[in-house]
Amino acid sequence: MNHxxxxxxxPRDDIYGHYDPSHLQTAGPNAHTQQPIVTGxxxxxxxxxxxxxxxxxxxxxxxxxxxxxxxxxxxxxxxRALVGFGGDISDxxxxxxxxxxxxxxxxxxxxxxxxxxxxxHTYLSKVMYKRRSDMNPLWNSMLVVGLDGDDKPFxxxxxxxxxTFSSPTLATGFGGHLAQPLLRKLADDESQVKDVTREKAxxxxxxxxxxxxxxxxxxxxxxxxxxxxxxxxxxxxxxxQLEGQSWxxxxxxxxxxxxxx
Amino acid sequence: xxxxNYDNDAVTFSPQGRIFQVEYAxxxxxxxxxxVGIASKTHTVLVALKRNAEExxxxxxxxxxxxxxxxxxxxxLASDARVLSNFMKRQALASKMTYGRPIPxxxxxxxIGDRAxxxxxxxxxxxxxxGLLVAGVDETGPHLFEFQPSGMTQEMxxxxxxxxxxxxxxxxxxxxxxxxxxxxxxxxKHGLLALKESLSQDKELTVDNASLGVTGVAKDGxxxxxxxxxxxxxxxGPLLEAALETSEAAxxxxxxxxxxxxx
Numbered sequence: 001m002n003h004x005x006x007x008x009x010x011p012r013d014d015i016y017g018h019y020d021p022s023h024l025q026t027a028g029p030n031a032h033t034q035q036p037i038v039t040g041x042x043x044x045x046x047x048x049x050x051x052x053x054x055x056x057x058x059x060x061x062x063x064x065x066x067x068x069x070x071x072x073x074x075x076x077x078x079x080r081a082l083v084g085f086g087g088d089i090s091d092x093x094x095x096x097x098x099x100x101x102x103x104x105x106x107x108x109x110x111x112x113x114x115x116x117x118x119x120x121h122t123y124l125s126k127v128m129y130k131r132r133s134d135m136n137p138l139w140n141s142m143l144v145v146g147l148d149g150d151d152k153p154f155x156x157x158x159x160x161x162x163x164t165f166s167s168p169t170l171a172t173g174f175g176g177h178l179a180q181p182l183l184r185k186l187a188d189d190e191s192q193v194k195d196v197t198r199e200k201a202x203x204x205x206x207x208x209x210x211x212x213x214x215x216x217x218x219x220x221x222x223x224x225x226x227x228x229x230x231x232x233x234x235x236x237x238x239x240x241q242l243e244g245q246s247w248x249x250x251x252x253x254x255x256x257x258x259x260x261x
Numbered sequence: 262x263x264x265x266n267y268d269n270d271a272v273t274f275s276p277q278g279r280i281f282q283v284e285y286a287x288x289x290x291x292x293x294x295x296x297v298g299i300a301s302k303t304h305t306v307l308v309a310l311k312r313n314a315e316e317x318x319x320x321x322x323x324x325x326x327x328x329x330x331x332x333x334x335x336x337x338l339a340s341d342a343r344v345l346s347n348f349m350k351r352q353a354l355a356s357k358m359t360y361g362r363p364i365p366x367x368x369x370x371x372x373i374g375d376r377a378x379x380x381x382x383x384x385x386x387x388x389x390x391x392g393l394l395v396a397g398v399d400e401t402g403p404h405l406f407e408f409q410p411s412g413m414t415q416e417m418x419x420x421x422x423x424x425x426x427x428x429x430x431x432x433x434x435x436x437x438x439x440x441x442x443x444x445x446x447x448x449x450k451h452g453l454l455a456l457k458e459s460l461s462q463d464k465e466l467t468v469d470n471a472s473l474g475v476t477g478v479a480k481d482g483x484x485x486x487x488x489x490x491x492x493x494x495x496x497x498g499p500l501l502e503a504a505l506e507t508s509e510a511a512x513x514x515x516x517x518x519x520x521x522x523x524x
Contacts, residue, residue, distance in 0.1 A: 112401045113365045122361035149362075149400070 032136040036088035038062050040073045041218045042175030043084035044208050045143045046183055047153045047168045047193045048201035051229035052145040054082065055205045057213070058238070059220035060089045066220065072238050074224045078103060079233040081117035081146030082226055083124070086172040087160065088139035095138060098127070117146025117154040121164070129162025137161070141172040151230050153193075168193050171208075174216045179208035198227065210242050214249075221245070271381050271388055282388060283381050286410035289390035293336030295423035295459045296323060297452050298394035299433070300405040301443045304477035304487075305396035307334040308452035310423075310460070311470045324474045324491055328353040330363045331397020332474045332489045336423035337410075338390035345373050345389060363486075366397045366404040370414045378412030392422045398476045398486050421455060429459040445477060446503070453504040466505065468498045 002012070010019060038060050045054040060068035071089060075096050076082045083099065085092040102123070106115055115123070121144040131138050141159040148154040156166040168190055169183035186204045187193050205225065213219045221242040227235045267273050268281030275281060296309040309323035321339055325346045326332040333349070335342035349369055356364035373393070380386035393408040394417075407413075407420045419440055421429035432455040443451065452473065457466055464470075477487040492500060 109371065110367065113368070113399070115360060115362070119360040119362045123359055126359050 032134075033088075033091075033139055036091075036139040038067060038089040039218070040071065040086050040089055040092065041216055042171055042173040042179065042212055043073065043086045043141075043143045044171045044175050044179050044183065044205055044212075045084065045145050045155050045169070046186060046196070046201045046205055047155050048196040048198050049194050050153065051198060051227055051232075052153045052155050053198070053201045053205045053225065053227050054084050054143060054145045055209055055223055055225040056084050056086070057209065057220040057223040059218070059222075061218045064217065066218075069220060069222065072224055074226050074236060074238070075099070076226070076234045076236060077117075077120055077146070078114060080114065080228070081120045081144065082228060082234055082236070083120070084143040084145070084172075086141045091138040091140050095124075095127075095140065095142075099124075116149050117144055118148040118156075120144055120146070121154070121156045121158060125158045125162050125164050128158055128160060132161050143170055143172060145226075146228050146234075147230060153228075174218070175208070175212055178212055178215055182208050182211065198229075202227065206242075210245065213242055213245070214247075270384055271386065272384050280381065283411050286388035286390045287392075290337040290392035290410065290422055291424060291426075293338075293392070293423045294321075294323070295421060295426045295429055295456065296334035296336050296394055297419075297421045297426075297429050297433070297455045297459075298334060298396050298405045298407075298417065299419040299440055299443075299448055299452050299455075300396065300403050300417070301448050302441050303403060304443075304445050304448050304475060305398065305403045305405050306448045306452040307332060307394055307396050307474040308449075308456045309334045309472045310456055310466075311472050313470075320469060322472075324472050324493075326474065326489045326491055327369075328357075328363060328397075329488045330399060330476060330486050331366055331369070331395065332476070332491065333396070334394045334474065336392045336426075341389040341391040342393065345376075345391065345393065348376065349373060363399060365399045365401070366395065366406065367399075367416070370395050370406040370408060373408060374412050374414040376412075377408070377410060381412060394420055394422065396474070396476065397489065398478055402478060403476070419455075421459070425459040425461070427459075429455040432458040445475065449473065449475065449500055450504040450507065453501060454508055457505070457508070466501055468495055468501065471497050471501060473497055473500060 040060055043056040045052060054074060056073040058070055059066055060071040073085045074082060077099055124144060128138060137160040139160050143157050145155050155170055156164055157170050158164050168187040171179040183204060187196050209223050213221050223240050224238040225240055267275035271280060271282035294310045294312045298307045307324050311320035311323050313320045324332060324334045327346060327349045333346060352369055352372060353364045356362055377389050380388050388410040390410060395406045405417050407415055407417050419433040421433060436451060473492040474489060476489045479485050479487045
């Protein structure tokens with residue numbers, strides 16, 4: 001046995017050769033996130049006359065592999081705000097912890113002052129923009145929903161660049177292409193929101209989740225949906241199943257997938 | 262030469278359990294000219310008596326607007342108040358930038374309280390030699406807070422600090438039950454009259470030595486608040502006239518006030 005303590009626990013030089021100390025070097029280029037790894041797909045949200053509906057499926061994909069099927073991507077912040085996450089799941093978990101500690105800090109001391117959805121959205125956009133400016137972005141695109149300072153429905157998006165956008169209907173990821181045009185039939189601009197009922201909004205979102213499951217290869221038929229109103233607060237259901245699917249159209253499609261002919 | 266052995270720094274207790282440096286700092290507050298603050302259900306008012314160091318100099322600023330929704334009045338070392346008010350301005354701005362929210366009054370007062378307390382616990386520091394009245398409006402309504410060099414802060418309905426402030430406090434205690442439902446104008450009047458009580462015999466309130474700041478909740482407008490408004494110099498003239506007129510017209514204290522409420 002080698003009596004020199006420096007060598008203990010190391011591969012023996014006489015067998016493996018001299019250990020290359022350059023592996024221990026900490027200097028060198030700092031690697032930041034270049035791409036998301038485990039990802040969530042679309043998040044959809046619609047404003048209706050006295051609240052907001054938001055939905056996202058429960059899938060976390062590892063590339064094209066449907067790796068985790070019980071991942072909840074709608075995260076309530078408090079009883080008047082909720083964030084829906086698309087993009088990298090580990091960054092979502094980081095942001096979730098960040099928002100959790102923010103909420104805890106906000107609730108120290110006397111009550112009465114709560115961060116509303118608009119405050120939360122402003123904060124998140126600063127966090128995202130800070131990280132992109134460090135060349136180390138959090139790889140997410142999020143929808144922030146809830147009630148603003150006047151208890152009016154609030155819906156806005158923020159992405160990995162810190163870009164913000166607001167509209168009566170919003171969808172991230174693939175949903176931006178597939179669901180957004182369908183949702184706009186419901187409310188094209190802010191003035192039409194007053195005619196949208198809760199039932200209509202929920203039905204439209206569920207229909208869009210179905211369309212996305214048909215056409216988005218990174219989606220799942222189990223999903224979460226939340227309705228936020230002044231009266232009811234955040235009503236979140238996390239294990240919903242898509243209903244009334246019809247794959248009849250798929251029968252005639254040829255040319256991809258696992259078909260032999 | 263020394264008053265005692267226990268006042269060389271702010272971290273040593275005397276055997277009687279006192280911290281003399283903190284007590285001396287409180288004395289500095291009592292040497293500053295008087296400031297008065299009152300809060301109603303809808304408004305807060307800060308009133309201050311300004312002093313000039315000599316006949317040829319200008320009057321020392323006593324009320325500082327921090328943000329759109331709140332301001333402060335100081336008694337004691339004005340330069341210490343400037344350090345604290347700059348800190349408060351930065352904090353208020355940071356809250357607007359990161360959350361898009363005007364900072365709650367209680368939060369900002371808590372922060373200067375914490376800051377002042379640390380300087381009573383660190384050998385190399387000294388306490389701030391200034392007392393503040395912080396008044397403003399946030400989403401929970403109008404608030405008035407008192408701040409002392411010890412780091413003590415508390416919410417008040419009405420408060421007066423500074424030289425000869427006991428007389429102003431007596432006035433405030435006598436009229437305490439009227440403040441909650443006072444209108445903006447009535448509250449200003451009470452503030453000025455409380456300030457007047459604390460004046461020495463040969464002094465009078467003038468446009469030069471009186472200063473006043475008001476905030477309140479508004480029915481509409483930006484974020485439903487009445488922006489912090491500082492009345493200084495000629496602007497305060499009409500307010501002084503209105504307040505002093507009524508008090509002189511009805512010198513009998515009780516009768517005068519019941520008439521005020523009616524109008």
